[in-house]
Amino acid sequence: MKYSYIINNVRENEKTHTIFFDADFNAMPGQFIMVWVPGYGEIPLSLSYTGKPKAITIKAYNELGMRLINYKKGERLFYRGPYGNHFTLVDGKKLIIAAGSGIASMHPLIDDNSIVIESLKNGSDIIFEDELRDRAIFTTDDGSRGIKGHVIDALKDIKLDDFDIIYVCGPELMMKSVFDFLKDKNVRAEFSLEREMKCAVGICDSCSISGIQLCTEGPVFSIEKLKEMPEFGVSRLSYSGKRIFIKV
């Protein structure tokens, strides 16, 4: 297992931290690493910073996450990877659509030529606020920030022709709604999917969708590719391998 030393731990909000580490591998936006917290387990995490230093941004929702957000400078971060494909980088105007922790994997894409639509549960969930403030449209479930509603409520007012590419990442149901909204329009769009991931090297079948392994052939798929994936937005396998139908 590889390891790097942690060089900074930045609190983004109550439960979300960005952990910077000193690694010299090359990585592209959208790629992920499998982070091992000895004694706690291993999880896939997208790189929220892909330059130097690299970072992961994690919201703690279990013991492993709690241990991770409490990592101190100088501790070792164990990981394997980077794994997976990446978002296509384009010169031009970018529309970034995120929900929940989806913003972490797209953070490296945010620049002066991008607009972000971000869906939050409520206003206090926001992270990367300094970078987002001037270029983001927020939607919240409770209306505590931005538009009350979901990403589609913001998206329908956007002039899509202005954008050279649209990047999407968030819960599959949210991505399915964006996909449905975009699928008949003439747009270039890429979606970063998330499923149960165990091996991350294309053999355990946990993260598969319509015969394709997210970990090796994904996690980023073009809208055209998604059109060929009948499982997208419909069903996925649980950790045990049980088919679960995604609630619509």
Add this chain to the structure above:
Amino acid sequence: MKYSYIINNVRENEKTHTIFFDADFNAMPGQFIMVWVPGYGEIPLSLSYTGKPKAITIKAYNELGMRLINYKKGERLFYRGPYGNHFTLVDGKKLIIAAGSGIASMHPLIDDNSIVIESLKNGSDIIFEDELRDRAIFTTDDGSRGIKGHVIDALKDIKLDDFDIIYVCGPELMMKSVFDFLKDKNVRAEFSLEREMKCAVGICDSCSISGIQLCTEGPVFSIEKLKEMPEFGVSRLSYSGKRIFIKV
């Protein structure tokens, strides 16, 4: 296991053949290969031709050898290697001292700038006669060709100062006598040793001499190196690992 196709089988004398095969590895004079005759066994054989094509020259003294000298053009020669170090090539005049099958490994060294002393049991044992005829001094046990006696009987009449290097290969007892003859003289000399060889990759210890493995650090040793090897000419291990004292 590698294999090459046999492209020619030349009878050198009654029981000795040279088998040419179509291999593209690089090799130097003095190196050997482990030839596997499926169903018969595996033996180390020096390359008697190191250019293109390569060849081994073998005297059949058992079933494996009989099978080998009967190989036909187009059959496969299985082998691994080449293994071992090699004779140092020098510009200048060379004295080649051979006994028995030792001439095979030194055959690639024979050129217009070399003189050969070859010890034979009797005259009919000669191989490579065309190349040797004009540049060899023969000694035979029965006097049937050249000098009746051993290599030393020929060597003592040679003006050693004329030669830039002396190469020696043959039974250990013969090499020991040459070594003893040369050791106090100011000559450059290299000896190619032979011992029981099983693994050929430096781990089974069968071919070791004074802690050094013939197969990986030999089989060619300078006269200086031999001076540091108390086992040379004294004892060796049998196939079973029993120490055998070489009769003087």
Add this chain to the structure above:
Amino acid sequence: MDISCKIASINLKNPLILASGILDENAYTMKKILEHGASAVVTKSIGMYERRGFETPVIYDEYPYFINAIGLSNPGIDAFSGEMEILRGSNVIGSIFGTGPEDFSYLAKRMEDYGAIAVELNLSCPHVKGFGLEVGSDPGLVESIVSEVKSKVNIPVFAKLSPNTHDILEEARAAEKADALVLINTLKAMKIDINARMPVLSNIYGGLSGRSIKPVGIRYVYEVSRELKIPVIGVGGIENYEDAIEYIMAGASAVEIGTGIYRHGKKIFSEITNGILNFMKENNIESLSEIRGCAIR
């Protein structure tokens, strides 16, 4: 040239089968593997009830090692009906695991009902307590499981045996009523990370598969083929056509490919098929039966 093969009543277009445990949890993935040229797929091992399996990390890979401890995670035989329904009409071999003859025969019958062309009894998972190795190393239990399953289903029954034994022949004879033996399952193994000072796998122990274990797999296939008449399906470390042919020359009727996919992708099935065909052409071999077991002395 003929690379088809027959195992019991099953005819396969080529001798390359997807091994259990690799890309065989989701029906759509198995369909994809069949499209890539596998002649049949073996499902992930399915048990009586849903089982989460072990927590991550479940694999450790560092060439030439591949160690996994998925822990028999599976949705249970009831829920697996959905996957089998999607696969109906395809060459699917149902892998099953349990604690004794009742479990195995029940699961086998269900697999038969689901349309499986054969069942593979996982008698040898090396890292789950109470299953696998503990079942497979008891010859009496193996014999009663095989007998019971054979009496309950009409489809062929394959028994997958463990290499973690000192006497494969005793194990093989116990399973001799099966229609074929599958050799070998993974070798019980583990990895410690010296910087974390801890075993990497959450279960500590896992099964070693891939490149490293091929010489062990070849030996078991050879040893069993030499002594017994029962057909053998070879598995362990097959990454190219030479490996597949080596298993066939050791006596294998067919081979299963698993970890090889990790390094070579799903195209490994078509690549090996082409490799076998080229080898046969170059060596004037008309049918695999000419070379099956030809190395046995």
Add this chain to the structure above:
Amino acid sequence: MDISCKIASINLKNPLILASGILDENAYTMKKILEHGASAVVTKSIGMYERRGFETPVIYDEYPYFINAIGLSNPGIDAFSGEMEILRGSNVIGSIFGTGPEDFSYLAKRMEDYGAIAVELNLSCPHVKGFGLEVGSDPGLVESIVSEVKSKVNIPVFAKLSPNTHDILEEARAAEKADALVLINTLKAMKIDINARMPVLSNIYGGLSGRSIKPVGIRYVYEVSRELKIPVIGVGGIENYEDAIEYIMAGASAVEIGTGIYRHGKKIFSEITNGILNFMKENNIESLSEIRGCAIR
């Protein structure tokens, strides 16, 4: 920093021992290995009588595999006195093999007389009929061999066990009266050459060693160290300091290095020693005892 280690009454300057079967037939070679930094050498296994061993080919190597079937070739205990005489005063552990308690205890006594600092009972050679595996997989026989040898000699007795088993703990408990267990011997394996259509080794079967078997060796050392109190010497696939430390963290008191010499040369002993020292320095480890078995959960 302290990298010395103590096994029973033996003090070693470092935990790196030459494994039996590699470069340990000729006394002068063993001397050279000691000069290169091994803290002790284990001899080739010596039996009652001279034994030619198997005909060539006796090895097959193709990374990551190394398979050998030397076949216990040895000069016999009488003739071996010559080698032991040359080695007198050196840290030599005499490896011996036989068919039962009488052979083993006789051979052990001779080794003690020859000046061996310990004896290693080869209870596990995987490829010679009547010896090794057939002896080692009979727990009653193992127990009586160990007891008998212990009663006859005063030097420490090590028992080298086989990985070709489904229950290492049963095997280990049978040998528990020994002063240390040596884990593991090679895995029974083979290679078929598909172009020759024949097994490569003249004996057909051989023992797989080196890189491939490390995860199996680690697992045995861990499993035995976790359950039993007896010191364990780890062996199998050690090629660098990380491998050695992995074995130590799994519970090994020392390690034996064999096939690793093939790829790294005799300098492997000094390289690993330096590697361990650097690792200890970087991780503030004063003594190997701080990390011995630290990965055991």
